Amino acid sequence: MISYPHIDPVIVHIGPLAIRWYGLMYLLGFLAAYFLTKYQLRERGLRELETHLDNIIFWGALGLIIGARLGHVFFYFPGYYLKHPLEIFALWHGGMSFHGGLLGVLITGYIYAKKHGLNFWFWADLFVVPAPIGLGLGRLGNFINGELYGRPTDVPWAMVFPKGGPIPRHPSQLYEAFGEGLVLFLLMWFLRKKNWPCGYKFATFLVAYGVIRFFIEFFREPDAGVPLLFGWMTRGQQFCFAMVVVGIALFLIKKRKAPCQPYRYR
Structure with a gap:
């Protein structure tokens, strides 16, 4: 067994303001998305689109945060939040859903693209390349917070998490940081x-994300109070299965289309 490294989730206090590792991970993820998407535009000789990039990053970040929070609220614990509606705004208590964040980004991105005559799918293809960096960093933030830990195990690298009782568990946050972060990023960059x-x-x-996370979810402790489908499939696995189905359908729909262009009419 490996000792869990007790890292203070708060980096520094500035008066009443607390700078947290989890928030820093989000910021670094946005910066990675911005600079690596800009790099891709310059690779293609499309510097004139960088103004749109600035705007899309802003609206995408807003959609991500709102969508991730509302996804956690309505996908996982709607009963609790209906009874405690003010807790929806308590972001400092944690609780963000990747699938909700993805929907938020897609909605704001689609609205912006439609308004400015851009090809939504062109931009979606650009942003999914650096997206795994933010996902991996977010999982490291979960690890530092000691949340979303794994199931009980006796593997040599098991850890006892402060919020998980005295039982050694899989450090599933690190599995996800590796799979959803590093491995997926290398694939998309290639x-x-x-x-x-x-x-x-x-x-x-x-x-790719759906398959990777579906598998890793077998090592992650299911969310308390969230029922399992068929007695074993977690809520996260259900959404990942839906992602795989949508991805395959998109492959079939987009088959034999012309090479990608940034504008809808060009």
Whole structure:
């Protein structure tokens, strides 16, 4: 067994303000998305689109935070939050859903693209390349917070998490940081120059993320109070299965389309 490294979730206090590792991970994820998407635009000789990038990052970040919070509220614990509605705004108590955040980003991104005559799928293909960096960093934030830990185990690298009782558990946050973060990023970075139809890289991301997380969820402790489908499938696995289905459907829909262009009418 390995000792859990007790890291203070708060980096520094500035008066009443607390700078937390989890929040820093979000910030670093946004910065990675911004600079690596800008890098891809310059690789393609599309510097004129960088103004749109600035705006999309802003609205995407807003959609991500709102969607992630509302996803946690309505996908996992709607009963509790209906009884305690003010807790919806208590972001400092934790509780963010990746699938809700993804929906939030897609909604704000689609609205912006439609308003400005951009090809939504072109931009979706760009942003899914650096997205795993933010996902991996977010899982490291979960690890530092000692939350979303794994199931009981006797593997040599098991850890006892402060919130998980005295039982050694899988450090599933690190598994997810590796799979959803590093492995998925290397895959998407390798595919970034592929001249595929619009939406193919986004579909690849949906399928790859869904498969990776579906598997790792077997090592993660299910959320207390959230019923399992068929007695074993967690809520996260249910959403991941849906992602894989949507990704495959998108591959079929986009098949034989022309190579991707940034504008809807060009």
